[in-house]
Amino acid sequence: MILVPYPLSLYAIDNINRTTLSIRYYQFDMFRQSGRIGDLSSGILMNKARINQVAVSHLKAADLWAYRSLRIVIGGVFVYSGTIKVMDVKGFARMVSQYNLVPDQFLAPVAYGLPVLELLAGIGLIFDLPAALTGITGMLVTFIGILWYGILKDLDIDCGCFSTEEIKGQDSLRQALYRDILMVAVCGYLYVSRIFRSTYGRGRPKIKNII
Numbered sequence: 329m330i331l332v333p334y335p336l337s338l339y340a341i342d343n344i345n346r347t348t349l350s351i352r353y354y355q356f357d358m359f360r361q362s363g364r365i366g367d368l369s370s371g372i373l374m375n376k377a378r379i380n381q382v383a384v385s386h387l388k389a390a391d392l393w394a395y396r397s398l399r400i401v402i403g404g405v406f407v408y409s410g411t412i413k414v415m416d417v418k419g420f421a422r423m424v425s426q427y428n429l430v431p432d433q434f435l436a437p438v439a440y441g442l443p444v445l446e447l448l449a450g451i452g453l454i455f456d457l458p459a460a461l462t463g464i465t466g467m468l469v470t471f472i473g474i475l476w477y478g479i480l481k482d483l484d485i486d487c488g489c490f491s492t493e494e495i496k497g498q499d500s501l502r503q504a505l506y507r508d509i510l511m512v513a514v515c516g517y518l519y520v521s522r523i524f525r526s527t528y529g530r531g532r533p534k535i536k537n538i539i
Contacts, residue, residue, distance in 0.1 A: 388525070395521040398514050399453055399461075405511070406450030406464060412490050413443035423488030427478060461522075462539045465515045468508050475505040 413420045421439035424430055430438050446467065452460030475487060478501045487504035522538045 391521050391524060395518060395525075399456060399518060402464060402511055402514055402518075403450045403453035403460075406446045406453070406467075408450075409490050410443045410445070410447030410450060413439075414447065417443070420488060423486060426483065426485040426488075427474060429474065429477070459539055461515060461518055465512065465519075468512045468515065472505060472508045472512065475501050475508065479505065 417439050420443065421435055424439055425432075425435055445463070449460050449463040449467065451457075453464055471489070478485065478487070483501070486500045489504050489507075519538060526538065
């Protein structure tokens with residue numbers, strides 16, 4: 329049995345205690361540093377979430393402003409077109425007859441009904457009423473088909489889009505065709521905007537909120 333001097337044993341115990349305390353302090357410091365890193369990462373994630381929320385909020389505001397402006401523009405075009413035709417139904421009937429697409433017995437109903445439909449659809453779109461956008465899109469697609477038919481047949485007539493005083497010939501038909509294609513593209517944006525606004529935070533969109 330080896331006897332260790334009493335002062336030496338105290339010295340050894342003191343070193344062991346210091347080493348243990350140093351290890352524990354190191355562990356505590358590492359834990360504290362990891363907590364700070366965790367807090368820092370959490371703060372970064374929170375800042376990213378706030379930035380995303382602000383970006384989405386600005387995007388929604390810009391989309392809503394564009395949606396309202398374009399909706400009023402397209403609706404106003406149809407209100408103006410319908411009003412001009414209602415004021416000169418006979419002249420509009422003559423223009424329709426030049427396409428040779430409508431039988432004589434249906435010429436009067438078309439000449440009276442189409443301008444009224446344009447007028448009502450335009451008012452409905454301005455006030456964002458259901459089915460107004462669908463009605464206008466359907467009429468535009470129909471007008472595009474008729475104008476394309478007139479261009480293919482080389483018809484020397486005016487398009488009949490607004491008044492009887494429009495320029496006659498192929499240039500008038502082509503200009504009207506490009507104009508209607510542009511308005512169909514705008515209507516497509518209005519549909520996309522409705523889908524975006526109806527799906528954000530609400531799940532699947534409802535048909536009645538889109539058409």
